[in-house]
Amino acid sequence: MIEISNIHKSFGKQQVLKGIDSVFHKGKTNLIIGKSGSGKTVLIKCIVGLLRPEQGSVKYDGQEFLTMTVNEKKEIRKQIGMLFQGNALFDSMTVEENIRFPLDMFTKQSMSEKVDRVNEVLAKVQLKDTNHKFPSEISGGMQKRVGIARAIVLNPKYLFCDEPNSGLDPKTAMLIDDLIREITQEYNITTVINTHDMNSVVRIGDNILYLYQGEKNWQGDNEQLFYTDNQDLTDFIFASEFLQEAKEFRLQNWKNRKA
Amino acid sequence: MGPFYHIGSYIYMLKALFVRPERISMYWKETFRQMVDIGVGSLLIVAIISFFIGAVSTVQFAYNLQDSLIPMMYVGYVVKESMILEFAPTISCLILAGKVGSNISSELGSMRLSEQIDALEIMGVYTKAYLIGPKILAAITMIPLLVIISAAIGIYGGMIAGILSGYVLRTDYIQGVLSFFDAFGVFVMLLKSVTFGFLLTSISCYQGYNAYGGALEIGKASTRAVVISSIMVLFADYILAWILL
Numbered sequence: 001m002i003e004i005s006n007i008h009k010s011f012g013k014q015q016v017l018k019g020i021d022s023v024f025h026k027g028k029t030n031l032i033i034g035k036s037g038s039g040k041t042v043l044i045k046c047i048v049g050l051l052r053p054e055q056g057s058v059k060y061d062g063q064e065f066l067t068m069t070v071n072e073k074k075e076i077r078k079q080i081g082m083l084f085q086g087n088a089l090f091d092s093m094t095v096e097e098n099i100r101f102p103l104d105m106f107t108k109q110s111m112s113e114k115v116d117r118v119n120e121v122l123a124k125v126q127l128k129d130t131n132h133k134f135p136s137e138i139s140g141g142m143q144k145r146v147g148i149a150r151a152i153v154l155n156p157k158y159l160f161c162d163e164p165n166s167g168l169d170p171k172t173a174m175l176i177d178d179l180i181r182e183i184t185q186e187y188n189i190t191t192v193i194n195t196h197d198m199n200s201v202v203r204i205g206d207n208i209l210y211l212y213q214g215e216k217n218w219q220g221d222n223e224q225l226f227y228t229d230n231q232d233l234t235d236f237i238f239a240s241e242f243l244q245e246a247k248e249f250r251l252q253n254w255k256n257r258k259a
Numbered sequence: 260m261g262p263f264y265h266i267g268s269y270i271y272m273l274k275a276l277f278v279r280p281e282r283i284s285m286y287w288k289e290t291f292r293q294m295v296d297i298g299v300g301s302l303l304i305v306a307i308i309s310f311f312i313g314a315v316s317t318v319q320f321a322y323n324l325q326d327s328l329i330p331m332m333y334v335g336y337v338v339k340e341s342m343i344l345e346f347a348p349t350i351s352c353l354i355l356a357g358k359v360g361s362n363i364s365s366e367l368g369s370m371r372l373s374e375q376i377d378a379l380e381i382m383g384v385y386t387k388a389y390l391i392g393p394k395i396l397a398a399i400t401m402i403p404l405l406v407i408i409s410a411a412i413g414i415y416g417g418m419i420a421g422i423l424s425g426y427v428l429r430t431d432y433i434q435g436v437l438s439f440f441d442a443f444g445v446f447v448m449l450l451k452s453v454t455f456g457f458l459l460t461s462i463s464c465y466q467g468y469n470a471y472g473g474a475l476e477i478g479k480a481s482t483r484a485v486v487i488s489s490i491m492v493l494f495a496d497y498i499l500a501w502i503l504l
């Protein structure tokens with residue numbers, strides 16, 4: 001479980017986050033949604049410590065992260081996996097070397113143990129026969145899978161994904177969402193996902209935090225989403241006519257069922 | 260932000276290199292990769308440029324000695340001295356500031372922009388130590404080697420030019436090169452190359468590591484890397500000459 005409270009972050013005069021509170025639960029896919037530029041990436045980076053918020057607290061299972069020493073932070077970070085928006089794979093290394101990197105750096109396992117572990121996570125993300133390819137030689141969806149594999153290779157307790165399906169076709173995006181959700185549940189990870197993809201919101205939104213103008217505007221799950229009377233959120237989620245109709249259809253069904 | 264901010268954070272960056280590596284073998288592996296990159300990667304250009312510098316020095320000096328009473332063997336001697344004291348370390352390092360400097364800063368700049376540095380940070384790696392340390396270590400070992408090679412090729416190039424132009428006999432030239440061996444000169448050459456190598460890599464690392472923004476910024480950061488390192492190499496050359504000679 002991760003608890004954040006009163007997170008403030010500005011760049012110069014621009015106040016990006018104006019006091020965000022939230023709780024992200026274990027074994028759940030926790031979503032941070034908001035239109036692009038609303039500060040989702042900044043919030044995630046504040047939580048993992050890549051950016052330093054001016055104010056606020058971030059607790060990993062009760063331990064206050066922001067005031068830790070460098071070495072204490074390093075210990076927490078070994079339990080964090082992160083998937084970046086552009087994948088952030090090391091382009092001078094092969095797929096196998098990318099995924100093996102955290103093992104090389106932080107474990108004393110033998111090469112064969114490490115390679116076994118790499119193949120295990122590669123199987124988990126359903127990638128085969130890519131060990132010796134370079135990131136530039138595989139498709140965007142495959143790169144995402146490699147990013148996920150690298151993020152989970154050390155069995156993290158916390159997983160962060162920044163727009164995991166940006167740049168993917170809808171089908172691949174759905175597969176990646178399912179994969180993240182499956183991993184989250186199977187290993188009981190606290191997963192935090194940034195997204196502005198409405199498909200993901202509806203499919204995997206166990207716990208949704210809606211950022212609007214630097215503040216938490218709404219929090220709930222993907223069921224409550226349909227019945228909210230929050231106009232900002234409704235305008236954001238059901239922006240297209242198609243989604244608007246889907247929502248009305250669903251509301252109608254719900255009313256009929258109650259009647 | 261002003262120059263004092265940058266000087267301060269440059270020094271802070273250097274301080275951050277002194278940490279206990281997570282796994283020393285990973286740091287060695289990276290250092291070795293950088294040594295190959297810097298050393299082998301720059302050998303050809305350094306060789307070509309040194310050859311011509313030696314050649315040009317010979318022709319010009321021999322031309323000036325023509326019709327004088329000074330024996331032609333001095334051409335070999337002067338070319339050797341100027342290659343060792345000045346041309347090999349300074350010109351090679353100016354070339355390397357261009358080649359290695361822009362390479363390093365665009366490599367780090369694109370790692371920064373594509374969030375690869377953030378990814379390392381999240382894993383809990385000391386990113387400055389891991390990314391910058393091996394580059395500096397590789398530079399201060401490989402650049403002196405390149406400079407030695409540069410001096411040798413420059414002296415050789417001088418001989419070829421002397422023979423081809425008909426100004427200097429091969430035996431005279433060799434005699435000049437072999438006379439008055441000056442160990443202090445060689446020491447100065449090595450000291451210069453270590454200093455320049457350190458400056459040009461650390462400055463370029465600083466520019467690349469702190470790049471932010473878009474692809475355009477990577478280009479600007481490497482231009483800054485090359486310009487600032489070249490100026491600092493020449494400035495350090497002046498300071499060292501002042502102290503040592």
Ligand SMILES: Nc1ncnc2c1ncn2[C@@H]1O[C@H](COP(=O)(O)OP(=O)(O)O)[C@@H](O)[C@H]1O
Nearest residue numbers: 011016034035036037038039040041042043471
């Ligand atoms: N390093 C930075 N320096 C200055 N401004 C930044 C920086 N990072 C983000 N911002 C600004 O913060 C705002 C939120 O950005 P971001 O978190 O990336 O949005 P998104 O919700 O699309 O992920 C944007 O207006 C962006 O310009």
Ligand SMILES: [Mg+2]
Nearest residue numbers: 040041085163
């Ligand atoms: Mg973002």
